[in-house]
Amino acid sequence: MNEFDQRLAEALARLPEYLGGHIRVSMTALALGIALSIPLALVSVRRPAFRAIVLALSGVVQTIPGLALLALFYPLLLGLAALSQRALGVSFSALGFVPAVLALALYSLLPVLRNAVTGLGGIDPAVEEAALGVGMTRRQTLWLVELPLALPVVMAGVRTAAVWVIGTATLSTPIGQPSLGNYIFAGLQTQNWVFVLFGCVAAALLALVFDQLLALIETGLQTRRRLRTALGGAGIALIVIGALIPAWSRPAARYLVGAKTFSESYILAALIEQRLSAAGLAAARREGLGSGVILDALAGNEIDVYVDYTGTIWANQLHREDVKPRDEVMGAVTAWLKERRGITVLGGLGFENAYALAVPKKRAEALGLRSIADLAKAAPRLTIAADYEFFSRPEWAAIRDTYGLAFRTQREMQPEFMYPAVAAGDVDVIAAYTSEGRIAQYDLVVLDDPKHAIPPYDAILLAAPRDAQDRGLVEALQPLVGAIDVSLMRAANLRATAAGEAASSPEAVARWLWEEIERRKTAPK
Amino acid sequence: MRHSRPDTRGPALFAMSASPVISFDEVGTSFDGLRTLDAVSFAVREREFIAVVGPSGAGKTTLLRLINGLAEPSDGSVRVEGEDVRAADPIALRRRIGYVFQNIGLFPHMTVAENIAITPRLLAWDAATRAARADELLGLVRLDPKRYRNRFPHQLSGGERQRVGIARALAARPRIMLMDEPFGALDPLTRDALSRDFRELHDALGLTTVMITHDALEAVLLADRILVLRDGKLIADATPRALLGADADPRTPPLDPYVRELMQTPRRQAERLQHLTAGRPA
Numbered sequence: 001m002n003e004f005d006q007r008l009a010e011a012l013a014r015l016p017e018y019l020g021g022h023i024r025v026s027m028t029a030l031a032l033g034i035a036l037s038i039p040l041a042l043v044s045v046r047r048p049a050f051r052a053i054v055l056a057l058s059g060v061v062q063t064i065p066g067l068a069l070l071a072l073f074y075p076l077l078l079g080l081a082a083l084s085q086r087a088l089g090v091s092f093s094a095l096g097f098v099p100a101v102l103a104l105a106l107y108s109l110l111p112v113l114r115n116a117v118t119g120l121g122g123i124d125p126a127v128e129e130a131a132l133g134v135g136m137t138r139r140q141t142l143w144l145v146e147l148p149l150a151l152p153v154v155m156a157g158v159r160t161a162a163v164w165v166i167g168t169a170t171l172s173t174p175i176g177q178p179s180l181g182n183y184i185f186a187g188l189q190t191q192n193w194v195f196v197l198f199g200c201v202a203a204a205l206l207a208l209v210f211d212q213l214l215a216l217i218e219t220g221l222q223t224r225r226r227l228r229t230a231l232g233g234a235g236i237a238l239i240v241i242g243a244l245i246p247a248w249s250r251p252a253a254r255y256l257v258g259a260k261t262f263s264e265s266y267i268l269a270a271l272i273e274q275r276l277s278a279a280g281l282a283a284a285r286r287e288g289l290g291s292g293v294i295l296d297a298l299a300g301n302e303i304d305v306y307v308d309y310t311g312t313i314w315a316n317q318l319h320r321e322d323v324k325p326r327d328e329v330m331g332a333v334t335a336w337l338k339e340r341r342g343i344t345v346l347g348g349l350g351f352e353n354a355y356a357l358a359v360p361k362k363r364a365e366a367l368g369l370r371s372i373a374d375l376a377k378a379a380p381r382l383t384i385a386a387d388y389e390f391f392s393r394p395e396w397a398a399i400r401d402t403y404g405l406a407f408r409t410q411r412e413m414q415p416e417f418m419y420p421a422v423a424a425g426d427v428d429v430i431a432a433y434t435s436e437g438r439i440a441q442y443d444l445v446v447l448d449d450p451k452h453a454i455p456p457y458d459a460i461l462l463a464a465p466r467d468a469q470d471r472g473l474v475e476a477l478q479p480l481v482g483a484i485d486v487s488l489m490r491a492a493n494l495r496a497t498a499a500g501e502a503a504s505s506p507e508a509v510a511r512w513l514w515e516e517i518e519r520r521k522t523a524p525k
Numbered sequence: 526m527r528h529s530r531p532d533t534r535g536p537a538l539f540a541m542s543a544s545p546v547i548s549f550d551e552v553g554t555s556f557d558g559l560r561t562l563d564a565v566s567f568a569v570r571e572r573e574f575i576a577v578v579g580p581s582g583a584g585k586t587t588l589l590r591l592i593n594g595l596a597e598p599s600d601g602s603v604r605v606e607g608e609d610v611r612a613a614d615p616i617a618l619r620r621r622i623g624y625v626f627q628n629i630g631l632f633p634h635m636t637v638a639e640n641i642a643i644t645p646r647l648l649a650w651d652a653a654t655r656a657a658r659a660d661e662l663l664g665l666v667r668l669d670p671k672r673y674r675n676r677f678p679h680q681l682s683g684g685e686r687q688r689v690g691i692a693r694a695l696a697a698r699p700r701i702m703l704m705d706e707p708f709g710a711l712d713p714l715t716r717d718a719l720s721r722d723f724r725e726l727h728d729a730l731g732l733t734t735v736m737i738t739h740d741a742l743e744a745v746l747l748a749d750r751i752l753v754l755r756d757g758k759l760i761a762d763a764t765p766r767a768l769l770g771a772d773a774d775p776r777t778p779p780l781d782p783y784v785r786e787l788m789q790t791p792r793r794q795a796e797r798l799q800h801l802t803a804g805r806p807a
Binding site: 124126127129130131132133134135136137140144145148149 | 593595616617618619620624626628629630631632633634643644647693
């Protein structure tokens with residue numbers, strides 16, 4: 001089996017879960033959107049001021065980027081869930097389905113609402129007059145005349161909304177809703193272009209199929225061909241029912257392993273899942289979670305375990321800008337997580353994945369760069385690239401202010417593209433990760449940090465509050481504590497990025513990693 | 526064919542003694558602070574055919590809409606079959622009054638038969654009765670039920686559409702018909718045929734009709750009595766003969782100059798026509 005076939009087979013194996021999740025979330029959102037916008041249109045059709053406000057608001061929602069809208073709903077719902085837990089004793093999951101549905105439903109409001117308002121407002125006044133004249137009540141006028149006449153325009157809006165929602169639903173992956181976006185996010189992180197393409201094509205096909213089925217309903221209603229309407233309706237019903245079946249038949253895994261949106265996180269999540277499964281614990285992965293979402297998800301018992309980094313929590317959660325030695329940071333983070341969030345630190349994995357400024361070796365020699373301090377003079381002529389978070393993180397502020405760095409340009413890009421970009425000279429310096437395999441691959445040097453501006457970033461295994469006393473989980477994961485040094489993690493990361501090799505999927509790399517851990521344990525030191 | 530008709534007919538004579546079907550008593554309306562009707566009083570007897578004429582903006586449509594509760598009087602009272610319209614349930618009132626519009630207003634998403642049977646449907650008649658009634662009415666307005674019942678309004682000519690409009694207004698067997706320039710948008714031949722057909726239906730079904738027209742000739746030829754409205758005021762209420770000056774009764778007050786001018790038109794048209802046909806060899 002060649003690499004392409006294997007990746008395709010892998011993609012197909014995940015299709016039921018991702019496609020099912022995608023259909024469930026987008027159809028629920030669409031149904032909710034329609035259920036909201038039709039009454040709003042009816043209320044606003046005779047109230048111009050109200051109509052203007054509603055249309056403006058739904059227009060504003062439309063301008064919020066899909067990813068941001070989805071991400072905004074998560075903390076909102078987290079708050080609501082906590083509130084309802086306290087007030088009513090009922091808690092609901094703020095991760096995944098609910099926030100995705102709400103955000104996407106808001107997204108679908110505008111096209112349906114605008115078309116419904118146009119359709120209802122565009123009815124010939126002579127027909128309205130006739131409806132009154134033949135003795136219809138308000139309600140009868142609505143049901144017998146206005147809605148049927150507005151229907152084609154409303155259906156056109158529903159079709160637009162369906163295509164938007166199905167497309168945007170790919171962005172529900174980072175808030176924990178499995179969707180076709182999982183292919184795209186995972187594929188981008190692990191340079192698995194088969195996955196990226198597969199996700200895009202699947203989402204496009206799904207949108208196309210729905211659009212055509214809705215078109216069938218639309219023309220069926222318009223030309224009164226019941227068969228067409230029934231066929232379109234049956235098609236949609238069939239797809240939705242099909243999407244519900246995996247949800248029924250798949251046993252709910254007791255343990256959910258979280259992964260952030262980068263390759264190392266995917267590998268470690270696969271490793272944890274494999275260890276739990278090997279210990280006979282039913283586990284599954286929630287991949288591609290945004291780094292703003294994942295810790296809250298753990299604290300809320302939405303996921304059970306994942307790997308984070310001490311420096312991230314130190315800076316983002318403890319809001320510390322000072323830099324302390326490794327052990328001190330680890331101790332402070334462990335205590336804080338336990339005390340404030342109820343999260344247990346099961347232990348460090350044994351390596352650090354810190355931010356580091358990296359330059360191609362040749363360039364470093366040419367510019368005489370050995371440490372970040374050397375960079376200050378050259379910086380005004382240089383361009384630095386980093387991931388989307390870096391420049392807004394306190395670590396950057398610390399490095400910048402400590403060394404007085406002022407670069408000519410700062411560019412943000414997908415981490416995968418940073419390494420080839422710096423190697424090719426498109427940018428001069430990158431904010432790399434120390435456990436990144438491509439540092440060696442692209443012959444980069446990591447600049448020293450003599451003033452200790454960058455906090456330590458120990459990889460730590462975190463367990464949710466509800467699993468604090470779970471001996472099975474703790475024992476299953478104990479072998480991982482202190483078992484992975486930075487060179488092993490680099491090697492693993494490099495394997496994952498090595499395009500052209502069949503064994504580069506996170507699962508395969510995780511299996512390899514475990515074999516290495518076992519081998520090193522048994523081998524004499 | 527009904528080319529001439531006697532001024533007095535049996536049913537009309539009988540109805541003279543009954544109480545009026547429609548009566549306006551000092552009715553005034555205003556719209557945006559403007560007076561649209563001012564102290565209008567008249568009565569319509571059973572089986573009468575009334576034409577309302579007058580220039581645009583005179584308040585003709587408002588007068589019609591007051592009868593089925595689509596407009597409300599600000600002063601005075603409108604009574605239909607003895608009941609004050611303001612006290613009546615407007616929905617029930619509209620269902621027992623036929624209404625034909627100049628714009629026809631057929632429901633574009635319903636077939637001819639469904640359009641005709643709409644008021645019966647609102648009155649919860651069963652489907653079979655409604656279908657039979659639609660066919661019967663298509664026959665009455667001279668459209669072949671088999672050919673027309675399943676067509677949609679956009680598949681009909683203007684004249685056919687207005688025939689369906691009339692059939693729809695008649696569907697629930699109303700005793701009162703209100704018509705707002707029903708034949709205004711039709712070509713002359715269709716208009717002539719349709720108006721004569723409707724007058725026959727009016728007589729045959731024993732209807733009481735109030736029809737708005739801006740065509741004095743149409744009013745003269747169709748109606749039993751003509752009301753002339755101008756600037757919201759009723760300035761004439763008389764038979765066509767009286768308005769044409771045929772009954773020179775010294776007891777009636779002299780006609781308003783506008784009315785005289787209005788009524789000159791059909792007379793002049795008739796004279797010119799006569800001159801043309803007489804002056805040339807056949």
